[in-house]
Amino acid sequence: MNAHTYSIDGHRQDHLIIQSMIKPNTHVLDIGCGDGALLELLRETKNIDGRGIEISQKNVNQSVAKGLSVIQGDADKDLSNYPDNSFDYAILSLTIQATKNPRTVLEQLLRISNHAIVSFPNFGHWPIRWQILAYGRMPVTDKLPEQWYNTPNIHFCTIKDFTTLCKTIDARVEKSIAIQNSGKTLNENTPLFLKNLLGREAIFMLEKK
Amino acid sequence: MDHKQPTSSEVPPSQTVTFGDTGAGANGQTVSHDGLKLECGEILKPFTIAYETYGQLNANKSNAILICHALTGDQYAASTHPVTGKPGWWEIMIGPGKPIDTDKYFIICCNVIGGCMGSTGPASINRETGQAYGLDFPVITIGDMVKAQVYLIDHLGIETLFSVIGGSMGGMQVLEWASRYSDRVFSAIPIATAARHSSQNIAFHEVGRQAVMADPDWLGGRYYEQDKNPRKGLAVARMAAHITYLSDEALHQKFGRNLQEREHISFGFDADFQVESYLRHQGFRFVDRFDANSYLYITRAMDYFDLFSENDGLLAKAFLDTKTRFCVVSFTSDWLFPTRESRQIVHALTANAANVSFVEIETARGHDAFLLDEPEFFSAINGFLTAAAKQKGLS
Numbered sequence: 292m293n294a295h296t297y298s299i300d301g302h303r304q305d306h307l308i309i310q311s312m313i314k315p316n317t318h319v320l321d322i323g324c325g326d327g328a329l330l331e332l333l334r335e336t337k338n339i340d341g342r343g344i345e346i347s348q349k350n351v352n353q354s355v356a357k358g359l360s361v362i363q364g365d366a367d368k369d370l371s372n373y374p375d376n377s378f379d380y381a382i383l384s385l386t387i388q389a390t391k392n393p394r395t396v397l398e399q400l401l402r403i404s405n406h407a408i409v410s411f412p413n414f415g416h417w418p419i420r421w422q423i424l425a426y427g428r429m430p431v432t433d434k435l436p437e438q439w440y441n442t443p444n445i446h447f448c449t450i451k452d453f454t455t456l457c458k459t460i461d462a463r464v465e466k467s468i469a470i471q472n473s474g475k476t477l478n479e480n481t482p483l484f485l486k487n488l489l490g491r492e493a494i495f496m497l498e499k500k
Numbered sequence: 501m502d503h504k505q506p507t508s509s510e511v512p513p514s515q516t517v518t519f520g521d522t523g524a525g526a527n528g529q530t531v532s533h534d535g536l537k538l539e540c541g542e543i544l545k546p547f548t549i550a551y552e553t554y555g556q557l558n559a560n561k562s563n564a565i566l567i568c569h570a571l572t573g574d575q576y577a578a579s580t581h582p583v584t585g586k587p588g589w590w591e592i593m594i595g596p597g598k599p600i601d602t603d604k605y606f607i608i609c610c611n612v613i614g615g616c617m618g619s620t621g622p623a624s625i626n627r628e629t630g631q632a633y634g635l636d637f638p639v640i641t642i643g644d645m646v647k648a649q650v651y652l653i654d655h656l657g658i659e660t661l662f663s664v665i666g667g668s669m670g671g672m673q674v675l676e677w678a679s680r681y682s683d684r685v686f687s688a689i690p691i692a693t694a695a696r697h698s699s700q701n702i703a704f705h706e707v708g709r710q711a712v713m714a715d716p717d718w719l720g721g722r723y724y725e726q727d728k729n730p731r732k733g734l735a736v737a738r739m740a741a742h743i744t745y746l747s748d749e750a751l752h753q754k755f756g757r758n759l760q761e762r763e764h765i766s767f768g769f770d771a772d773f774q775v776e777s778y779l780r781h782q783g784f785r786f787v788d789r790f791d792a793n794s795y796l797y798i799t800r801a802m803d804y805f806d807l808f809s810e811n812d813g814l815l816a817k818a819f820l821d822t823k824t825r826f827c828v829v830s831f832t833s834d835w836l837f838p839t840r841e842s843r844q845i846v847h848a849l850t851a852n853a854a855n856v857s858f859v860e861i862e863t864a865r866g867h868d869a870f871l872l873d874e875p876e877f878f879s880a881i882n883g884f885l886t887a888a889a890k891q892k893g894l895s
Contacts (some may be wrong), residue, residue, distance in 0.1 A: 318853075342855065342856075348862070351860075355883050356882065359887070360856060361858075362856060374852070374853055
């Protein structure tokens with residue numbers, strides 16, 4: 292939700308990282324697929340059989356006009372319709388912080404797919420900590436420009452929080468990637484506290500234990 | 501209403517194929533056949549299907565699209581109507597370079613069983629009596645209409661339809677095809693439709709039927725022999741139905757409370773308001789091209805349509821493990837087939853992890869929007885079909 296990273300050759304950086312995680316010729320569900328950019332990228336480069344769910348009807352109509360299989364829907368409500376293990380990957384990109392029940396959404400993702408890929412803005416990132424500490428106000432950054440009263444992002448978490456939730460719901464973390472302000476990713480073996488401090492955004496790949 | 505009716509020489513008659521014909525006299529092709537076994541238990545034999553085609557069938561017969569028409573539609577989807585002389589009802593959608601592109605696809609549109617434009621219906625001659633069937637015509641269902649279409653597609657030698665597309669009652673046929681003959685449907689576009697006819701819609705249909713049957717010229721459905729026609733009843737039925745095809749906003753925008761060719765209200769029951777004049781015109785124009793008994797039969801077929809009950813209340817079972825690609829379309833101001841009914845179809849399809857797209861088009865034009873120029877709707881259909889054609893190896 293407005294938390295996009297820079298583009299590389301016209302592609303969002305988090306999309307390119309997600310792309311690198313996905314094997315060719317697989318079934319992929321992109322929840323909150325926006326204008327369908329990630330699905331298009333994966334269709335072109337990985338020959339996936341892709342589906343999308345998107346809350347904005349305008350975005351949906353544009354995606355369908357591009358030949359993508361997208362329905363209007365809501366991560367909170369509509370995932371329960373899908374049968375178990377119907378996808379190889381279910382992607383929730385920069386959306387979980389805007390859902391009403393992130394835990395339920397995450398459990399649904401793990402139910403309907405073999406691998407859940409979740410990216411989110413990290414509220415443990417040092418500039419955000421600094422804003423609260425120094426000014427005593429809710430953080431507003433160029434990536435998260437909304438005020439507390441009008442933000443759609445109602446469930447912020449830190450990388451540490453998310454890792455804890457994964458343990459709680461018995462999800463195994465296959466990959467966890469932190470992206471710094473510079474756009475560079477931290478080494479995967481970086482200690483959790485450092486990822487949590489230096490990562491502006493995180494991308495996790497999870498599977499059921 | 502004065503209408504210039506073109507003579508039959510101006511517009512060539514549709515192609516017809518008659519199944520199970522035992523006698524002479526059928527105009528088009530005839531095929532030996534056991535007859536159409538109807539859901540009511542009766543067998544319709546012989547039966548004729550009148551159809552139009554547009555574009556060319558390719559060598560491996562993989563580019564055929566079946567267009568299913570709505571309640572009062574017919575096979576003239578993209579060619580001049582022989583009675584009204586007007587363009588086809590979906591010429592805006594079907595043609596060279598249009599979303600349903602006749603340069604790429606072979607398009608078939610047939611008149612439904614029970615109809616009155618050449619396919620066997622209540623106005624057809626019953627071979628047993630030598631008279632029109634009238635109410636002796638068996639009650640037909642959406643399933644029966646589709647079964648007849650299956651025989652036509654067989655006759656044309658087509659194994660798999662690249663797409664089945666239709667709005668309203670046409671959408672019901674699309675769902676029936678996708679449910680019962682899914683292996684013969686590569687892609688499906690049900691538009692402004694529902695998996696079952698709602699109570700409110702049955703109620704509207706009942707008003708229409710009662711209007712027809714209340715007309716003294718209906719004569720218990722035997723008006724053909726008396727050279728009568730329940731024109732007033734059918735016109736009233738059409739007027740009532742026509743309101744349901746529009747929306748409050750569309751009527752307000754189009755007519756408001758404007759008066760019809762007068763400065764003041766007349767303190768009488770003439771068509772003071774433009775909206776009244778418009779509805780009367782719609783009603784009377786309709787009876788020139790439609791058979792009243794057909795109207796009874798086809799509305800009944802829609803009322804009986806219920807894919808839920810056919811699947812023990814679980815719509816998902818109608819599309820079990822379907823491989824068909826779907827594009828479900830609804831319109832925001834359609835109160836006859838509201839978006840929530842399209843959403844039920846979408847949910848049933850996602851429950852099967854089906855390949856489904858769903859677009860809701862923002863418009864004030866109500867149910868009839870599917871017949872009108874709605875650019876966002878067109879680009880969705882175009883995008884969906886183009887992607888499906890690529891998948892199927894057609895382009």
